[in-house]
Amino acid sequence: MSSNATFKQIELFLAVAQTLSFSKAAEMSHISQPALSMNIRKLEDSIGAKLFDRHTRNVSLTAVGREFQDMCLPLRDKIQQVHLNIREFVHAKKGKLVVAASPSIAAGFAPQVIAHYLTSHPEVEIKFYDELADVCIDLLRKGKVDVALIPTEGLTQELNQIDLFFDYFVVVMPEDHPLACKAEVNWGDLREYPHIQIRSPSTLRKTVDGQMSAVLPDFRPAYEVGLAVTLLSMIRTGLGIGVLSHSSLGQANMTNLTFRRIAGHSTYRSISAVSMNDRTPPPLLDSFVQACQAVSRSTSEFQ
Amino acid sequence: MSSNATFKQIELFLAVAQTLSFSKAAEMSHISQPALSMNIRKLEDSIGAKLFDRHTRNVSLTAVGREFQDMCLPLRDKIQQVHLNIREFVHAKKGKLVVAASPSIAAGFAPQVIAHYLTSHPEVEIKFYDELADVCIDLLRKGKVDVALIPTEGLTQELNQIDLFFDYFVVVMPEDHPLACKAEVNWGDLREYPHIQIRSPSTLRKTVDGQMSAVLPDFRPAYEVGLAVTLLSMIRTGLGIGVLSHSSLGQANMTNLTFRRIAGHSTYRSISAVSMNDRTPPPLLDSFVQACQAVSRSTSEFQ
């Protein structure tokens, strides 16, 4: 009647079924033989049928016992597999990790980190979102994402932030552009040239809008585009200049283009690995953040 | 560290994972909420990682918890399936049965019983051996066979025997054979005609040899063949007569042949369902033996 059979009882049953001896199975299982007897009896009671025919010198499986053995052997395999898998997961040997990054980070830093991470953790399955920073934080809050690589400004305390590197703003222009003569430029230098911006309200966009408005009250971009690739292409044809983050240029096609760092205030932002403070981190998170730090230290464009 | 997780703990974990509430899960599982808390804690300890993030107003799965849930859901299905299957097996709804029969029974009675049994127990899987009675008993002893349908003579006490029907010896001959004029024959009537026998040392063969030797000291068959079909064919062509059991003729081609019952002593044998006395019978055995009795009662050729 009762449906409570224990893993241990099944293990013990299989030991007896294998050895066809209570005493040997007890020794093998490191329990006393009477205790084993009782366990088998309990199991038989819960099943409602004898599993073994025991005579003084001979133990043999009944028909029900044989059937039960046939069913339990794959079951034990499954249980052991679950055990093994969860151990590997807990010990951060394999697992799943959901990563988000804001657009500019997704364009340069994040892919490099993921590639680097997978060389040392080939069994890990990474799901990646490239979304605006606000969306990343929302995904974090909802628990859809384990860690976000985003610019950090005014994060609430519930978010745990580990700084990775400073991402400088640069102005991108054709190689023969007048500004290319200067070693550094500042926000004021930019106001004379038509701007091309990415349409989405990214943190970069907001910063540029704010700073440009300060030096040119009725600032408006000449063009708005959806993708960074389009933006660079338009700059290359001489339609204007644009502000991007230094870290995102590593993966871009920069032929006939050059860039200059912007000097002054609000000319960089701190990029961090952000996770939820009050949630237990996935075991892989530590090693992933370490990979982020390793990449940010070892790669010149993130320094 | 410890690798002991209980079925119950997994059930409780899944309940909490489903409801995301300790109190609801406790109520659903009919245990107190603190007890549930403790079980989850034990499970977490044995896994070595937190499964839930609990805050006062909010319970959510950790990454490890999600992974564990993904692994446990199919595991629970498997466990429930084992439960269901073993229940069906114990309650004789489905299962396996290994049947053996001696050659003459395998030729007529056994197939009819099996066919009849499968109409009422379509889920049962029957394995069938047709072997000499001695071999059948050997298979019984070795536990390879659950029940044997064999002639019973001098069985030891370890064998449990349930009588089914009397199988009479008959002499088979061409329709125009001189003996066909008689309503009954006796062993002495047979000595004047050439005998054809089946080669194997079946119980039938042994009986015939014994009885014929009594009436004809240097009795020897004119021909020995391997199969009953061959024997009948040779009788049909007039090469001799042969003794078979009545029950085995039902399935045979008897064109141009007729048979007469042998009168006197040692002219029949008792056919029984034989199983091991000291072994727990498979749950299906009872119903199978009942099917044997039903067939032997309802079919005229077994009366």
Added chain:
DNA sequence: CGATCTTACGGGATTCGTAAACATA
């Protein structure tokens, strides 16, 4: 008589439920 399983029994660990404490929205 020896090997092997079962029963009996006492002690220790486990587990449960009630009640109180604790933590957040």
Added chain:
DNA sequence: TATGTTTACGAATCCCGTAAGATCG
């Protein structure tokens, strides 16, 4: 403050190991 989880603790239960009993070769 109200809701929901954890801690504390006493009692009941479970489970194991030792020792004795039973059974068959």
